[in-house]
Amino acid sequence: MELDEAGDMAEQSDAGHGGIPDWLAATLNYCTRCGAPLRFGPVEGEERERLACESCGYIAYVNPRMVVTTLPVTDRGEVVLLRRGFEPGYGLWAQPGGFLEIDETVNEGAIRETLEEIGLVVEPGEIVGLYSRIEAAVVVLAFEARIAGGEVRTTPEALEVRAFRPEAIPWQEIAFRTTTWALRDWLRRRHPELHPGGESLPEG
């Protein structure tokens, strides 16, 4: 699902979904209020075209979802990453995280996802960054996190869990641009001597 962003955007405008990624538009066919078909087009009072119900007028707003993640840091200053056991990004490295539940704060979601995926109990600290991945319709929040307990374990979601020294981050095997950006921003803050964002790092 890691698509080229420019290409994907062009495809979207051709498809007439008004910026909604095709994979997401394909799931939005019927009104959740009355069950009639949704139609994409101009809607009175709206500044852009919307998906709306032909029958009851309900507007199906489509917004990005929030993904909460952590960069757990060991006492030795290493950052813990996992090798993903599922698509997208199967077999590549990413930080633990997942979709925020509707009844959670961002801190709670980050703690839960990190525990579920790699077995570590973390205390989220500073926010490293907030990143848009438009083709996936998500906004990704990355916390730096202190490891407070738990025990590293692999799960179906995490085939391997490893702590990397800042200078040994596997840049060529990172799953997502948002992971690259978060690691780069973390390094800029904690290890400016490594010149993160220099030519040695991919722009994603």
Ligand SMILES: [Zn+2]
């Ligand atoms: Zn309706």
